[in-house]
Amino acid sequence: MAADDPGRTWKEADSDDDRWNRTQVGPFLASVMHLPHGVSEKAVTIRIGDEGQGAMCFDTGRLIMRAGWHGGFLKFNSRRFGFTTAPAPAVEKLDWVTDSENGIGNTAARYRGLYLHGKRVVLEYEATGAVLRETPWLHMHEDIAVFRRTLEIGPHAEELRLNLAATEKRVSEGEGAFAQRRWTTGDGRTHTLTVLGTGEYRLEAAENRIRLVLPPNKETLTLRIDRWAANDDAADQPLLAIEKFPQDDIAALVSPGEPLWPHKLTAASSLAENDDTPYVVDTIGVPFENPYGALFFLSGHDFLSTGELLVSALHGDVWLVRGIDAKLESVTWKRFATGLHQPFGVKVVDDRIYVLGKDQITRLEDRNGDGEADCYENFNNHGVTSQGGHDFAAGLDTDPAGNFYYIRAHTGMMRVSADGSKEESIAAGWRNPVGMGVSPEGLVTAAPQEGNWTPASGIYAVKLGGWYGFAGPRETSERPLGYDSPLCWIPREADNSSGGQCWVTSDRWGPLAGRMLHLSYGQCSLLLVLNEECRGVHQGGLTRIPLQFSSGAMRGRFSPIDGQLYVTGTNGWQTRAAYDGCLQRVRYTGRPLDLPVALNAEKNGVRITFSEPLDPAEATNPDNYLVECWNYRYASDYGSREYKPSEPGKFGRDELYVLDAELSDDRRTVRLELEDIAPVMQMQITATLKTADGRELRPKIYNTLHILPE
Numbered sequence: 001m002a003a004d005d006p007g008r009t010w011k012e013a014d015s016d017d018d019r020w021n022r023t024q025v026g027p028f029l030a031s032v033m034h035l036p037h038g039v040s041e042k043a044v045t046i047r048i049g050d051e052g053q054g055a056m057c058f059d060t061g062r063l064i065m066r067a068g069w070h071g072g073f074l075k076f077n078s079r080r081f082g083f084t085t086a087p088a089p090a091v092e093k094l095d096w097v098t099d100s101e102n103g104i105g106n107t108a109a110r111y112r113g114l115y116l117h118g119k120r121v122v123l124e125y126e127a128t129g130a131v132l133r134e135t136p137w138l139h140m141h142e143d144i145a146v147f148r149r150t151l152e153i154g155p156h157a158e159e160l161r162l163n164l165a166a167t168e169k170r171v172s173e174g175e176g177a178f179a180q181r182r183w184t185t186g187d188g189r190t191h192t193l194t195v196l197g198t199g200e201y202r203l204e205a206a207e208n209r210i211r212l213v214l215p216p217n218k219e220t221l222t223l224r225i226d227r228w229a230a231n232d233d234a235a236d237q238p239l240l241a242i243e244k245f246p247q248d249d250i251a252a253l254v255s256p257g258e259p260l261w262p263h264k265l266t267a268a269s270s271l272a273e274n275d276d277t278p279y280v281v282d283t284i285g286v287p288f289e290n291p292y293g294a295l296f297f298l299s300g301h302d303f304l305s306t307g308e309l310l311v312s313a314l315h316g317d318v319w320l321v322r323g324i325d326a327k328l329e330s331v332t333w334k335r336f337a338t339g340l341h342q343p344f345g346v347k348v349v350d351d352r353i354y355v356l357g358k359d360q361i362t363r364l365e366d367r368n369g370d371g372e373a374d375c376y377e378n379f380n381n382h383g384v385t386s387q388g389g390h391d392f393a394a395g396l397d398t399d400p401a402g403n404f405y406y407i408r409a410h411t412g413m414m415r416v417s418a419d420g421s422k423e424e425s426i427a428a429g430w431r432n433p434v435g436m437g438v439s440p441e442g443l444v445t446a447a448p449q450e451g452n453w454t455p456a457s458g459i460y461a462v463k464l465g466g467w468y469g470f471a472g473p474r475e476t477s478e479r480p481l482g483y484d485s486p487l488c489w490i491p492r493e494a495d496n497s498s499g500g501q502c503w504v505t506s507d508r509w510g511p512l513a514g515r516m517l518h519l520s521y522g523q524c525s526l527l528l529v530l531n532e533e534c535r536g537v538h539q540g541g542l543t544r545i546p547l548q549f550s551s552g553a554m555r556g557r558f559s560p561i562d563g564q565l566y567v568t569g570t571n572g573w574q575t576r577a578a579y580d581g582c583l584q585r586v587r588y589t590g591r592p593l594d595l596p597v598a599l600n601a602e603k604n605g606v607r608i609t610f611s612e613p614l615d616p617a618e619a620t621n622p623d624n625y626l627v628e629c630w631n632y633r634y635a636s637d638y639g640s641r642e643y644k645p646s647e648p649g650k651f652g653r654d655e656l657y658v659l660d661a662e663l664s665d666d667r668r669t670v671r672l673e674l675e676d677i678a679p680v681m682q683m684q685i686t687a688t689l690k691t692a693d694g695r696e697l698r699p700k701i702y703n704t705l706h707i708l709p710e
Helices: 250-254
Strands: 028-035 038-048 054-059 064-070 109-117 120-127 130-141 144-153 160-166 179-184 190-197 202-206 209-214 221-230 279-284 298-303 309-313 318-322 332-337 345-349 352-356 361-365 375-380 394-398 404-408 412-416 423-428 435-438 444-447 457-461 488-490 498-503 516-520 525-534 537-545 552-558 565-570 581-588 596-602 605-610 625-630 654-656 658-663 669-674 680-687 700-705
Touching (some): 028 064, 064 130, 064 144, 120 250, 160 190, 160 221, 209 221, 298 352, 298 552, 309 581, 345 394, 352 394, 404 435, 435 516, 488 700, 537 596, 605 700, 625 669
Parallel strands (some): 498 552
Antiparallel strands (some): 054 064, 109 120, 130 144, 144 221, 160 209, 202 209, 279 581, 345 352, 352 361, 394 404, 412 423, 435 444, 444 457, 516 525, 537 700, 658 669
16 A cells, blocks of 8 residues: 655566455456457456356446356456556356347447346347347356346347357257257357246357247347356256246345445544645545455546545446544544446536446436446447556546547547537547646646657647547648647656646645646645746746645545545556545645746747745846757657757757846746746756745746747
């Protein structure tokens, strides 16, 4: 949970951790699954059996039950806390596997989501207007595992064809209402598949597959599909027992059941030890020690209108946090949802809860008010799930029109319509992004990670059709560099790995309403963005707000109740994080900010506005300022060294001589006249100043200058 030496240099060995294998995961887990005969990029593996001793894996993209096994659930790789390697079946040999073709032979098919009833899972999907619900379960007959799928199939005007199994050889078939197919596999075992239910149906065996064919029907049908494998002399044994297995009532299982996670967890919270700075950090205790063995690599959060907080954790959980008030004395955590695929963002819209996973945006609903989600609705799963270990789907914000946005490396910035029906990529070309944001006015921002074809971290103002450089240049007449430039580059000392952006939407958080904030995952810090739009070009810089988080800062949201900033942080790759995750409040104390709050380019220099009046003698002394600049090299290399603008190809920085420093009448804005100022990728402005009432200021601004005013 915590590093031995907080803030020390991160090492790969720090993330070799096996704790996920000791977590009570829940009734299902969404993930990528590598199976024989193909990968399932959108898998939901469901725990089955009275003792949870088996599993069936359903592909929500292809709508097919891909595999079944007994003897365990899932096992997790210990590298990078399990984030970068897909889970695997807990057993060496699977009972059966189906190939990865589509499960329904109709093109108009869609996964709708799932319901929980205690430990039972009901899947729901549709095809050509028919709604299908099914619940899987495992029954043991002596040492033979019988996998049962109970299906409820709504009225349908067209024929439905459901792929049930991949076979090697058909041996026999039943007749009448009881349909059966048998085939042998290379290991000499006999596989039996039986179907029994209401209405008309038939089993077809062709092309090494078994399909269930359902002619058009105006009624709701209920079917029971049983499947098992056994030695030839034992193949008939389960036939005598399957009628005695308990029958599943789909309608009853769709309704909410008893809660799975009854504990209200607590951990010691603490207010900042002093309030002698303008912003202080209060820490909301995270229950790292808990009866579920749950892990708290916190990745996103948002508020209900009541002030209750929904917090996501990368291993699949969403937590309901209550009792957040001024003193933080009665904060509780309730496990609200489990099994999501690396959830990396939460957004609440009209008190409806949306969670972004690697596979889909899920809308969670607690239908009986017991503090646990029992409906996991697929709001949108059109996106292509990457098999890459460090290619997350991250963010989740909305614009004024209600459209949702999130980001991932292989598809770019994704926009999802307000009703979830459409998805499109509006821009691309970022390396391993886990940070983005949307302003109240609809400006979309992105923040990738320094690396190949990404010379430094940066903040990008996203434009429709933009290409931002990762994977190589794409030159056009409007893009001569081969990539669209960021609003600002960020040197490694300021941010070596970026989180998201948020905007100050509160008038109770000091004089920064409407400003953009940037969260640094790598430095566990918060930066104020000093952005401007000059002749239609977004540019600017940032300065650090002097505070520190206890984990890699990822998401920021302002509370509708107290108006303060709440930050979630996580661990996982290079960072100064001291803990697995954090939930912390940045509280405004009312003290003077003593910060630069605006930066503007001028024809012959820059203009810096401060939050407080300055001492005129100090502010107008050019010797109190140091301005340096450098460029980066855009290439396939990992990151870039600093290059002198005056001598391209030579390492180092140039110093820009400060010719003059002028102070405005209100003593808040300094205009620096700079010798030989020109557009540059990276500028750093440092100063030694005093406020009008004598406090020392040591501002440092990192900025990018794309264009100068005419």
